[in-house]
Amino acid sequence: MSRPDFTPADRTAIKGRPGRPLVCSEAERATRIREAAEEVFATTGYGAATMEEIAQAAGMSKKTVYSLYSNKLSLLVAVVTAARDFPWEHDEAPLADPLDELRRRLLSIAAFILSSRQLRLTRLVISQAERAPELADQFHKQVMTKSRRYVGAALERARQDGQWAGPEDVEAATDMLIGAVLAELHISALLGQTEPFDRERMAARIDSALRLFGLGAN
Incomplete structure (x- = not known):
């Protein structure tokens, strides 16, 4: 047999x-x-x-x-929730400049969230969220919360380094920063209006968002 x-x-x-x-x-x-x-x-x-x-x-x-x-x-x-392609699972040593590190992490998060696999999984979670709230909760803890912490650590480092005179509530600021970079693109991608991920265009978008937050004005 x-x-x-x-x-x-x-x-x-x-x-x-x-x-x-x-x-x-x-x-x-x-x-x-x-x-x-x-x-x-x-x-x-x-x-x-x-x-x-x-x-x-x-x-x-x-x-x-x-x-x-x-x-x-x-x-x-x-x-x-299987950790396979999360950027923080296989991260490199932090860059010397906190602002460069913040840019790198935002770019990594953008590439991860807008990847075809992650978009597919996000759609699955949304489709089952009402009947399976525990699925949405696990997704939030495993993806959204960890993404915020990953970016927030670099934003806090920039604040402590004197490159950003931001508020004490770094968590809220991180949410707004990620939203400024990704919210519109993420919704469009989830609706199927996708374009190939372009790192240069995303880097420019990140720099624009950082300038709005008083970072990297030069």
């Missing part, structure tokens, strides 16, 4: 190999299931997608999928 944890290609590669067959760890299985689910949700739509279809895409049995994710909603939460 073939093992449900492997795709047909996996089983073909293992045939004839001496000794015990390789077995995926639970973490590896969970990753494969999340990746398969994301693909199915993107192509089929969350409402029409089934756990059986996700299991087939992952090359596993439904029993294996259900052993790790109790239902489709818990799987969607896992897909949305």
Whole structure:
């Protein structure tokens, strides 16, 4: 009997190999299931997608999928909150100039939020937010709150360095700054009015927003 944890290609590669067959760890299985689910949700739509279809895409049995994710909603939460491309997860050492660091972080956040994958996940969250508020809550904590902290740390550093005479409420200022850079573009992108991400144009937009905040006026 073939093992449900492997795709047909996996089983073909293992045939004839001496000794015990390789077995995926639970973490590896969970990753494969999340990746398969994301693909199915993107192509089929969350409402029409089934756990059986996700299991087939992952090359596993439904029993294996259900052993790790109790239902489709818990799987969607896992897909949305899995840290894979967050800019703060693989960040570089801070630049010497706080203002340059602020620009870099705003550009990283913009590229992340406007990426096709993140837009797709954001649409999924919005579509299910009313019936699954816990999904929206997890998305807010994992993406929005961490984005604000990531940018806010650089803004606070610029304030402490004397480059910005901003308010004590850096969190509120960070929200407004991110909004000035991204709000209009994000809404347009979510509605499908997307253009290829242009780093130079985004950098110019960031500089304009910073000038409005009294930063980088020169």
